[in-house]
Amino acid sequence: MSDVMTRVRVLVCEDDRNLGDEIAAGLRAAGFAVDLARDYADADLKIAVNDYDCLVIDRGLPDGDGLDLVRAHRESGERTPVLILTARDALADRLDGFAQGADDYVIKPFAMDELAARVGALCRRRELPAPTRTVVGDLIVDRPRRRVHRAGVLLTLTPKEFGVLELLAARAGTVVTRAELIECCWDEMAEPASNVVDVVVAQLRRKLGSPPLVETVRGAGFTIAQQP
Structure with missing residues (x-):
């Protein structure tokens, strides 16, 4: 992982247990600290109590649409970069994702290396100017x-x-x-x-x-x- 600050903490919200574990393991191998949520409520709680550098949110959660979570936090003033990870690949879905506050949109299936690179790019948006x-x-x-x-x-x-x-x-x-x-x-x-x-x-x-x-x-x- 390139050009990432020391404290780079990512929340992954994915209800598919195997896929969630795979994403968390891949991002940790790339040098990120990763918290894992399995549903809307758990992700909402973790965002409330932790400071994340990036959120990776699935849309099809068992207790709601991940995009609703993004919209709610944007309306509350939360500016943490968000990457939507979903199987919904229609143009209308992608445009809706950006309209509701997502910063990036990745379609399943995906390459782990690309996901890590995109998460790293979003994390860099949060960095304050610092000596290189x-x-x-x-x-x-x-x-x-x-x-x-x-x-x-x-x-x-x-x-x-x-x-x-x-x-x-x-x-x-x-x-x-x-x-x-x-x-x-x-x-x-x-x-x-x-x-x-x-x-x-x-x-x-x-x-x-x-x-x-x-x-x-x-x-x-x-x-x-x-x-x-």
Whole structure:
């Protein structure tokens, strides 16, 4: 996934259990944090309590039309980008989708790579202007290319490792708590009390090499010291 902010959280509302799981897995593999809803009511609740960067909404939900959900949130002032995912391929349906507030419209069946690319493009619409590169000492985090160099050496990081490092580097000199890392880099499937953050940080430390860059602040979280 290219040029996506650290906290890129997507809601997928799809009532077909197998397809919903497949979409969630595909988007997570592309580096997104994904919450999954199975019906209109569940999606409505999740949108009310979470801040999403993109909504992927099926139209034919068991308790309503996903497009009605989009319209209701647009009328309430919600501007989160929306991608309608549906088997309804008539021109009138697509035009109605855009008229009700959808930003993109994908017809089933679809290619997972294309869906991930379209979700990434919609997420970028929400981004505020930000530096494309973060430099902390000999560390360079290149957001658009999703590349990390340390002391001139290109490192190979997983999407999760990149997300954690990007957030720590952007906030160099301050402590980032485990809860903040969970919120920004994981989704609702992560358990805040688990050791998922510690595992990823340990992997990062190993790849970043010496001298150590990521410090643990006992009882608080992690930090990258601001370099002179």
